[in-house]
Amino acid sequence: xxxDTTDTKxxxxxxxxxxxxxxxxxMEEINASIGFDKKLFAQDIRGSIAHATMLAHQGIISxxxxxxxxxxxxxxxxxxESGNFEFSRQLEDIHMNVEARLATLxxxxxGRLHTARSRNDQxxxxxxLWVKEELEKTERMLTGLIAAxxxxxxxxxxxxxxxxxxxxxxxxxxxxxxxxxxxxxFGRDRARARHAIEHLDESPIxxxxxxxTGYPIDRHMTAKALGFREPTRNSIDxxxxxxxxIEFLSIAAIAGMHLSRLAEExxxxxxxxxxxxxxxxxxxxxxxIMPQKKNPDAAELVRAKTGRINGSLVALLxxxxxxxxxxxxxxxxxxEQVFDAAESLELAIAAMTGMVRDMTVNTARMKAAAGxxxxxxTDLADWLVREAGLPFRDAHHVTGRAVALAESxxxxxxxxxxxDLQAIxxxxxxxxxxxxxxxxxxxxxxxxxxxxxxxxxxxxxxWRARN
Numbered sequence: 001x002x003x004d005t006t007d008t009k010x011x012x013x014x015x016x017x018x019x020x021x022x023x024x025x026x027m028e029e030i031n032a033s034i035g036f037d038k039k040l041f042a043q044d045i046r047g048s049i050a051h052a053t054m055l056a057h058q059g060i061i062s063x064x065x066x067x068x069x070x071x072x073x074x075x076x077x078x079x080x081e082s083g084n085f086e087f088s089r090q091l092e093d094i095h096m097n098v099e100a101r102l103a104t105l106x107x108x109x110x111g112r113l114h115t116a117r118s119r120n121d122q123x124x125x126x127x128x129l130w131v132k133e134e135l136e137k138t139e140r141m142l143t144g145l146i147a148a149x150x151x152x153x154x155x156x157x158x159x160x161x162x163x164x165x166x167x168x169x170x171x172x173x174x175x176x177x178x179x180x181x182x183x184x185x186f187g188r189d190r191a192r193a194r195h196a197i198e199h200l201d202e203s204p205i206x207x208x209x210x211x212x213t214g215y216p217i218d219r220h221m222t223a224k225a226l227g228f229r230e231p232t233r234n235s236i237d238x239x240x241x242x243x244x245x246i247e248f249l250s251i252a253a254i255a256g257m258h259l260s261r262l263a264e265e266x267x268x269x270x271x272x273x274x275x276x277x278x279x280x281x282x283x284x285x286x287x288x289i290m291p292q293k294k295n296p297d298a299a300e301l302v303r304a305k306t307g308r309i310n311g312s313l314v315a316l317l318x319x320x321x322x323x324x325x326x327x328x329x330x331x332x333x334x335x336e337q338v339f340d341a342a343e344s345l346e347l348a349i350a351a352m353t354g355m356v357r358d359m360t361v362n363t364a365r366m367k368a369a370a371g372x373x374x375x376x377x378t379d380l381a382d383w384l385v386r387e388a389g390l391p392f393r394d395a396h397h398v399t400g401r402a403v404a405l406a407e408s409x410x411x412x413x414x415x416x417x418x419x420d421l422q423a424i425x426x427x428x429x430x431x432x433x434x435x436x437x438x439x440x441x442x443x444x445x446x447x448x449x450x451x452x453x454x455x456x457x458x459x460x461x462x463w464r465a466r467n
Contacts, residue, residue, distance in 0.1 A: 043129040050225040116215040120239040124204035142190040153179035161366035169373030172438040177451040189255040200244035203228040207238035210326035249313040256306035263303040312337035388427040
């Protein structure tokens with residue numbers, strides 16, 4: 001008897017703390033998803049109303065039962081939205097919580113709702129609807145961010161700044177042109193969101209557990225009622241598929257990467273060493289010890305959010321990579337990753353849209369920096385090709401000698417005397433100085449998609465027409 005008592009105490013200590021009651025408590029903790037999937041309540045109720053309506057239309061349940069079910073579901077929706085619904089962990093998930101409450105409200109008719117469906121196709125439907133709505137929201141938010149950049153690009157179509165490669169001064173560009181680079185990036189992100197909506201625009205409901213159902217259901221009817229293009233075409237794939245969630249996370253990760261690159265530039269540009277932009281107090285914080293500090297915390301946090309989004313993508317890919325068809329309980333772990341990534345992406349886009357509209361651009365500082373690092377050297381080489389007839393490789397060599405001479409004298413290319421330039425190559429004339437200013441450099445680059453102000457305005461007009 002003593003040994004039995006000792007074993008019981010040892011067992012309880014082994015489970016420990018919150019699991020002191022043993023394996024049942026652990027199973028409840030690991031199995032329950034209501035803590036996060038209650039976020040799907042609106043989609044779950046919407047899907048159930050469409051399903052009940054179809055069942056009645058097909059004569060599978062009575063019109064009276066359908067009316068009771070729909071009324072009860074709308075009552076539950078109101079209770080949840082008003083905060084008067086009590087979620088139960090013992091009922092595991094959002095589906096069982098809603099179904100149990102429905103039974104309390106309308107009695108036996110509630111039991112008819114689950115005819116011709118399974119929790120497998122039910123959760124696939126709820127999750128698909130949620131991701132579709134989130135993609136639509138992402139598309140709208142990206143449209144707002146693009147609009148913010150278009151406004152800044154138009155404002156600064158002629159504002160000269162240094163263009164960089166390897167974070168070294170390369171050639172002069174305009175700030176408007178730089179802004180339009182992000183318009184292109186976020187435009188592709190928006191296109192990916194639109195394409196993803198097309199990919200997932202199929203209704204899972206009616207696939208049941210994995211094999212379909214013997215009831216005479218009309219899946220096209222429920223698909224149309226729920227705003228899908230058509231029903232899915234393979235019941236096994238339907239309950240197995242989480243591609244739509246992975247695609248959303250992929251889109252979020254790519255958009256997050258673009259946001260992070262922009263955040264990094266804002267962090268760099270707002271340093272005293274650059275001084276290209278200044279964020280207001282709305283997007284900055286101070287230091288607890290250094291009163292002179294103004295930290296671009298909003299940009300830094302956008303940069304960090306990308307790590308969370310990337311982690312969610314890798315997590316779901318890893319969850320799904322080894323699962324046999326069809327449904328496995330592992331797939332319950334899909335939602336938290338998507339919910340977290342969606343929240344991070346929404347916040348990052350909103351913050352960045354605010355920063356783009358908020359930041360003050362120091363055009364004088366940008367222009368001064370644009371001429372540093374011999375940024376018009378390529379313009380000199382191009383002039384030698386056009387005016388002196390040199391092959392570009394020879395012109396490149398002559399320009400390199402001119403840059404070396406300017407470095408030794410501690411001056412810019414435009415400050416070298418004509419005699420010094422002619423000593424390097426006799427065919428250089430005083431007309432060369434017309435191309436050695438940063439304004440002349442950017443104005444000359446009129447190739448389609450180039451940095452010339454006229455070309456920047458052309459691309460702004462193109463994007464305004466399609467935004």
